[in-house]
Amino acid sequence: MNNYRIQNFVVLTLLIILNDQITFVAQAGAESKVHIVYLGEKQHDDPEFVTKSHHQMLWSLLGSKEDAHDSMVYSYRHGFSGFAAKLTKSQAKKIANLPEVVHVTPDTFYELATTRTWDYLGLSAANPKNLLNDTNMGEEVIIGIVDTGVWPESEVFNDNGIGPVPSHWKGSCESGEMFNSSHCNKKLIGAKYFINGFLAENESFNSTESLDFISPRDVNGHGTHVSTIAGGSPLPNISYKGLAGGTVRGGALRARIAMYKACWYLDDLEITTCSSADLLKAMDEAIHDGVDVLSLSIGYGIPFLPETDVRNGIATGAFHAVVKGITVVCSGGNSGPAAQTVGNTAPWILTVAATSLDRSFPTPITLGNNKAILGQAMYTGPELGFTSLVYPENPGNSNESFSGTCESLFFNSNLTMAGKVVLCFTTSTRYSTVSRAVSYVKRAGGLGVIIARNPGDNLAPCLDDFPCVAVDYELGTNILFYIRSTESPVVKIQPSRTLVGQPVGTKVADFSSRGPNSIAPAILKLCLGYPKQATPR
């Protein structure tokens, strides 16, 4: 079974979840597994009738009404026709041979992903001459988000100054664990959850013990985060300890948000997973409810499935949504910076990458020889006056080949680093390398870290206002030469400042997946752009 999961990107802090696949031990032949039976465009407008035909098909296959009822997981009947049911391999084969069946596929699992930033893209709320003003900041637009759910108490869902719910909305706010209709308002206009596909695949999942809420409530934060990016209400004067200050807001400030929770947290594995059966049901309902835009920050691991491969549930659901005039936006994935990692490349989907900003956090470092260097950090503590500076070259054991790397700081005696600022080098692009290096230095009683690394890597604040400053290899080498040429090297570190605009160039974020498309390499990403019809629904 393949595995679809969440890839997380929290403002400047990044959690990259590995693309490893979960392989299951081959199971006994008669075991029932969730299969998706896809029947294509629906043949009837009455959803009840469509569902009835699904039950009949399953009944005639299984021979009993009760068995058909027990094995049915979902009936898809709004955007397209099909159903998810627990079937054995041979039953799946049999049903696939029916003339009205387009294809039958075992359920697959997906992972999560994200992006951000609007003013930088020219969508400033203060500018009267742009798309935002032309559309009254998206007031009549309903954005359906398929993700981990929503934390309705978050201030970004306040509905201050927003008009009544658009008349084309047919959805609702579903009750469940710690969630009821009182959690919806004119901003968060709908919330539903879809767990049957996941439960049918996992009998050992105990919903009582699970940390996740069996409701539209978000335990993970990803769904709340992506909703904020797309359509969050503006919250002025937000900053990280005074850095990066400004107004937090969604791209379309007045758009409505409807959450379709289809991704569930597995406590033991500490991952969030979304089954195709649940995703398809979420999309089917969203189409019925009247969303104008569908947003899925969810992806599939490498190797990708072609959009015409029926196992690609997102591409199939998206296709039917697009045919009905709904724009579908998906993340390209968080598998960068390697090439050929972009996913969700079906031509009817708008695929989004993440970018760095024209914003930086210069942090002055002054060496004992009075040479000033600008590093990057989110350090908001007091100035660290001239302090001893050390490059731990000889850890004093056989691990010399590791010496000077951030990873090897662990092997140094506490005495080497106590009371000092430590310089180290790393080629790792992982945030965990930085956080570990910092923990080794802290534990040894060190006072700061200067990390020389690839400048393309992401910046994250060090906790407890511990000075940890990133520099590129050139500056790191300059500092190293200074240390080697001086008997008692010292350094001063000042708090970071926020710099917006030049001279920082922007680029696709390091973690963001890159083209070319591994399925059609000649095409980076084809976008046919199905414009939404202007006629009111």
Ligand SMILES: *[C@@H]1O[C@H](CO)[C@@H](O)[C@H](O)[C@H]1NC(C)=O
């Ligand atoms: C939006 O544009 C209209 C004219 O097209 C203008 O009257 C209005 O003031 C603008 N709104 C804002 C917030 O600038």
Ligand SMILES: *[C@@H]1O[C@H](CO)[C@@H](O)[C@H](O)[C@H]1NC(C)=O
């Ligand atoms: C909904 O939940 C809130 C608190 O979470 C509670 O105060 C309220 O009574 C509930 N409303 C309904 C209709 O159950």
Ligand SMILES: *[C@@H]1O[C@H](CO)[C@@H](O)[C@H](O)[C@H]1NC(C)=O
């Ligand atoms: C089922 O759930 C359990 C408990 O949360 C988890 O350990 C296990 O990995 C899950 N299995 C699958 C197939 O998702």
Ligand SMILES: *[C@@H]1O[C@H](CO)[C@@H](O)[C@H](O)[C@H]1NC(C)=O
């Ligand atoms: C789930 O967990 C609860 C609480 O620990 C327990 O009482 C219940 O028996 C468990 N259910 C199953 C099906 O294991």
Ligand SMILES: *[C@@H]1O[C@H](CO)[C@@H](O)[C@H](O)[C@H]1NC(C)=O
């Ligand atoms: C913004 O927040 C800061 C600190 O939280 C506060 O000192 C300042 O007065 C606030 N400014 C506005 C305009 O609310």
Ligand SMILES: *[C@@H]1O[C@H](CO)[C@@H](O)[C@H](O)[C@H]1NC(C)=O
């Ligand atoms: C040297 O490094 C290896 C691998 O990280 C580690 O297992 C070993 O304990 C280290 N040796 C010493 C003397 O610290």
Ligand SMILES: *[C@@H]1O[C@H](CO)[C@@H](O)[C@H](O)[C@H]1NC(C)=O
């Ligand atoms: C350094 O100090 C910490 C905390 O005092 C201690 O846990 C650790 O073992 C020491 N490490 C070495 C290499 O002495």
